[in-house]
Amino acid sequence: MxxxxxxxxxxxxxxxxxxxxxxxxFKVEKGEFVSICGASGSGKTTLLNIIxxxxxxTEGTYLFDGLDVSSMNDRKRAKLRNEHIGxxxxxxxxxxxxxxxxxxxxxxxxxxxxxxxxxxxxxxALQSVGIADQAQKKANQLSGGQRQRVAIARALIxxxxxxxxxxxxxxxxxxxxxxxxxxxxxxxxEGKTVIIVTHDKTVAEYGNRLVMISDGKIVSDI
Amino acid sequence: MKLIYRLNAFMKGLHISSFILSLMLVGTSLLxxxxxxxxxxxxxxxxxxxxxxxxxxYLGNMSIxxxxxxxxxxxxxxxxxxxxxxxxxxxxxxxxxxxVMFNEQNISILLYSPDILDDFPALKRIGYxxxxxxxxxxxxxxxxxxxxxxxxxxxxxxxxVGWHDLTININNKVNPMISTICFSGGSTGTMDSSVLLxxxxxxxxxxxxxxxxxxxKYSDSLRCYPNVVFRFKSSAxxxxxxxxxxxxxxxxNYTPLAEIAAADLNLIQAQIKSSIPLPVxxxxxxxxxxxxxxxxxxxxxxxxxxxxxxxxASRNKCIATVxxxxxxxxxxxxxxxxxxxxxxxxxxxxGDERLWGFLFEENCIWLIVFSFVLTLFVVFSxxxxxxxxxxxxxxxxxxx
Numbered sequence: 001m002x003x004x005x006x007x008x009x010x011x012x013x014x015x016x017x018x019x020x021x022x023x024x025x026f027k028v029e030k031g032e033f034v035s036i037c038g039a040s041g042s043g044k045t046t047l048l049n050i051i052x053x054x055x056x057x058t059e060g061t062y063l064f065d066g067l068d069v070s071s072m073n074d075r076k077r078a079k080l081r082n083e084h085i086g087x088x089x090x091x092x093x094x095x096x097x098x099x100x101x102x103x104x105x106x107x108x109x110x111x112x113x114x115x116x117x118x119x120x121x122x123x124x125a126l127q128s129v130g131i132a133d134q135a136q137k138k139a140n141q142l143s144g145g146q147r148q149r150v151a152i153a154r155a156l157i158x159x160x161x162x163x164x165x166x167x168x169x170x171x172x173x174x175x176x177x178x179x180x181x182x183x184x185x186x187x188x189x190e191g192k193t194v195i196i197v198t199h200d201k202t203v204a205e206y207g208n209r210l211v212m213i214s215d216g217k218i219v220s221d222i
Numbered sequence: 223m224k225l226i227y228r229l230n231a232f233m234k235g236l237h238i239s240s241f242i243l244s245l246m247l248v249g250t251s252l253l254x255x256x257x258x259x260x261x262x263x264x265x266x267x268x269x270x271x272x273x274x275x276x277x278x279x280y281l282g283n284m285s286i287x288x289x290x291x292x293x294x295x296x297x298x299x300x301x302x303x304x305x306x307x308x309x310x311x312x313x314x315x316x317x318x319x320x321x322v323m324f325n326e327q328n329i330s331i332l333l334y335s336p337d338i339l340d341d342f343p344a345l346k347r348i349g350y351x352x353x354x355x356x357x358x359x360x361x362x363x364x365x366x367x368x369x370x371x372x373x374x375x376x377x378x379x380x381x382x383v384g385w386h387d388l389t390i391n392i393n394n395k396v397n398p399m400i401s402t403i404c405f406s407g408g409s410t411g412t413m414d415s416s417v418l419l420x421x422x423x424x425x426x427x428x429x430x431x432x433x434x435x436x437x438x439k440y441s442d443s444l445r446c447y448p449n450v451v452f453r454f455k456s457s458a459x460x461x462x463x464x465x466x467x468x469x470x471x472x473x474x475n476y477t478p479l480a481e482i483a484a485a486d487l488n489l490i491q492a493q494i495k496s497s498i499p500l501p502v503x504x505x506x507x508x509x510x511x512x513x514x515x516x517x518x519x520x521x522x523x524x525x526x527x528x529x530x531x532x533x534x535a536s537r538n539k540c541i542a543t544v545x546x547x548x549x550x551x552x553x554x555x556x557x558x559x560x561x562x563x564x565x566x567x568x569x570x571x572x573g574d575e576r577l578w579g580f581l582f583e584e585n586c587i588w589l590i591v592f593s594f595v596l597t598l599f600v601v602f603s604x605x606x607x608x609x610x611x612x613x614x615x616x617x618x619x620x621x622x
Contacts, residue, residue: 054532075536082534093529095231102231107533109228154533 001193002028002051007060008148009046009216020046021057022216030161033188035207043216044197045166051195052085052164053077065161082110085187086155090167091148094154096140100126103139111158118157120160125153129183145176149199152183165196169203181206228545232526240551243515246508247555251593254501255563258589259580264493266348266581268486275341276312276480277454279470300473305454307469309462311455312337317429318447319437323385324425325333325514329365331437333429338451349396352428357436358393360426366395376425379443386440390425505593509600515603516548520608541609548601556594563590 003027009021028034030212038044049055050062053069062069064084069077086107087093094103104122113121127133139150148168152195155163165184169177185206188194198204212220248548304313314335322329339346350360366374372392377385427433437444452470454463527540535543567582 052532075538078531078534078539083531085534087532089532093532095526095529098231106228106530110530110534110539115227158534161248 001030001032001065002026003043003061003063004047004050004057005061005063007050007062008058008059009043009050009055016040019216021050023060024131024213024216024218025060026211026218028193028195029194031188032209033185033207034209034211035204036195036212036213037199037201037204039199042213044213046216048164048166048195048197049215051162052087053081057172082107084160084162085158086152086158086163087184088148088151088155088163088165088168090170092139092144092151092171094139094147096138098139099135100131100137100139100142100150101135102155103150104135107154108157121157122153126136126150128156129153143176145179148172148176148180149183152180152187153195156215160192162195163194165194167198167200168196169198169200174202177203191209225546229543229550232530232543232547233525237589239515243508243511244551244555246511247552247593247597248558249553250501250504250508251590252562253302253504253557254589254593255559255566255582255586256580257497257501258495258586259566261490261493261580262581262583262585263579264486264490268483269347270342271483271486273342273344274483275453277456277458278341279452279454300448300450303469304450304466307427307462307466309458309466310452311458311611313428313450314338314452315448315450318424318449319441319444320447321379321445322425324365324374327365327423329423329425330377331359332424332426333433333437334426335451341451341453349394350426352393355393356428356430357389357428357440358391359468360394360396361392362396362423362425365423365425366392378437378440380440381442388436390427391498425564509597512548512551512597512601513604514603515551516544517608519544520605543607544605544609545602548605549598552594552597552601556590559590560587563587 004024004026006023007021008019008023011018011020013219022043024043026047026049036044036047036159046055050057053064053072057070060070064080067080069080072080095106101119101122104125105118108118108121109115123132123135126135129152131142131146131149131153134146134150136155139147142150148171163184172180179202184194184196194207196203196207204210210220210222211218301313301315304310314337315333316335316338317333319331319333320328322331334350334352336352339350339352352358352360361374373389374392375387375389378384378388454466454468525545527543530543531537531540563586565583566577566580570577570580570582
């Protein structure tokens with residue numbers, strides 16, 4: 001499903017080049033649950049951003065379901081992201097002054113689905129994460145766990161093949177974090193491909209594959 | 223629907239300031255339109271006079287003890303007297319004939335000498351043209367409102383018979399507001415071209431043989447009031463002119479048109495000086511306000527944009543969202559202004575007296591278009607410039 005070949009991401013820091021990813025190659029098959037671990041600054045978030053098409057690699061190729069993402073323009077990458085990828089971030093990335101329902105509907109509003117169908121799909125997605133009763137509340141009125149569930153519901157509304165999560169439990173207590181990880185596990189069992197970036201060993205253990213990254217390179221892949 | 227919903231959601235938190243800003247643009251543009259309409263009004267009057275032949279004088283408000291009853295003869299004596307002066311090149315009359323009724327309204331018939339259109343060519347531009355049918359009439363659209371036919375029936379009193387119907391051909395309909403400006407009733411002493419003729423509800427025909435013959439049939443009941451226009455020869459000396467003026471002063475009020483034009487121009491310039499700065503200042507203020515709110519939107523809503531990007535919006539779509547939201551703040555006031563202008567236009571066509579002193583012309587639409595395009599250009603430029611330098615990942619990192 002995902003194939004990265006010799007992917008490099010470099011930034012200019014003053015006059016020097018900083019390699020966030022250095023000639024990294026990486027494959028993920030459909031239905032896998034991959035945990036990417038590494039120290040802060042190791043390049044794991046950059047890798048996730050490139051996989052999620054919100055960042056571009058400087059060198060190398062990235063294939064998503066056989067399509068060359070590295071040669072796509074911004075519009076095509078956005079379409080791919082909208083239709084096939086769902087994001088869950090550490091800080092939830094919700095629009096706080098909007099309702100839960102609107103937040104969940106947002107990815108679908110960018111597509112061609114009719115408004116009524118979007119609303120109904122959003123409610124179903126909220127139901128699947130157990131917070132349908134909070135639909136009309138503002139995002140900032142919810143607890144951390146509930147907000148992360150909203151983010152998951154939003155990631156699910158367009159029924160993506162791939163779910164990317166960046167430190168999804170980073171702002172949650174251990175019990176809530178466990179519930180959220182159970183949700184990811186459940187989604188993976190339903191056939192979704194899940195890639196989680198974390199530095200938390202307990203979280204990483206939910207995956208059926210553990211990739212360790214350091215200085216922009218994969219150091220182990222178990 | 224989805225787009226409006228999304229744009230509306232994007233503007234959340236900025237609704238009140240957007241509303242105030244929109245109101246500001248509505249007010250500014252309307253003020254601009256009113257100022258322009260006021261200038262249009264003044265300029266319409268000035269245009270008639272400034273294009274007039276040099277050395278044309280109007281002799282009106284003559285004190286004639288008993289208005290004559292014979293249309294053809296009326297004013298003939300005065301014309302003959304004026305023509306005896308060596309400096310006079312041309313003398314002709316503009317006759318007002320009454321009483322006439324149309325649709326239960328009292329109106330007058332003005333009989334123009336064809337010479338008046340040569341001396342006042344601007345009249346042709348506002349619709350006073352008899353070339354197609356010299357025996358046809360020009361009518362005010364307010365008086366003949368709803369009449370689309372090429373002919374109309376007026377009533378003239380005939381002694382011993384009563385009101386008698388007469389069908390006339392209609393050459394053209396003129397805007398009543400322009401007619402009112404040029405021929406406002408009874409406003410002698412004002413420095414505008416209303417001194418040329420003093421009738422309000424009227425129809426205008428040429429003072430030619432067929433029209434005179436038509437009206438002669440009612441000569442026992444119609445009253446005819448002459449006004450005289452005279453033009454000097456180009457070779458006329460100052461002494462010759464003084465002699466004519468001396469005579470004219472005895473007969474009625476004469477008005478040098480050059481003086482009226484100069485006074486009109488002074489008034490227009492004074493009006494421009496006094497009325498233009500305020501709307502321009504307000505417009506600049508609202509432009510700056512739009513500029514600020516757009517910049518604020520980009521910074522304050524940076525997080526929302528990054529989330530939008532994360533959810534699958536392209537970079538261009540993110541920019542378009544900011545632009546679309548600001549455009550809404552410009553489009554809605556412009557639509558309101560267009561609706562208000564259209565309403566005022568309708569009132570003007572109906573000859574609504576509340577609009578006295580204003581003339582809404584095409585340039586008022588252009589003013590709305592201009593303010594719309596300029597405001598949109600400014601807000602788009604700011605939105606584009608604020609976002610152009612940022613890569614999507616930079617926007618997203620702003621969240622983290």
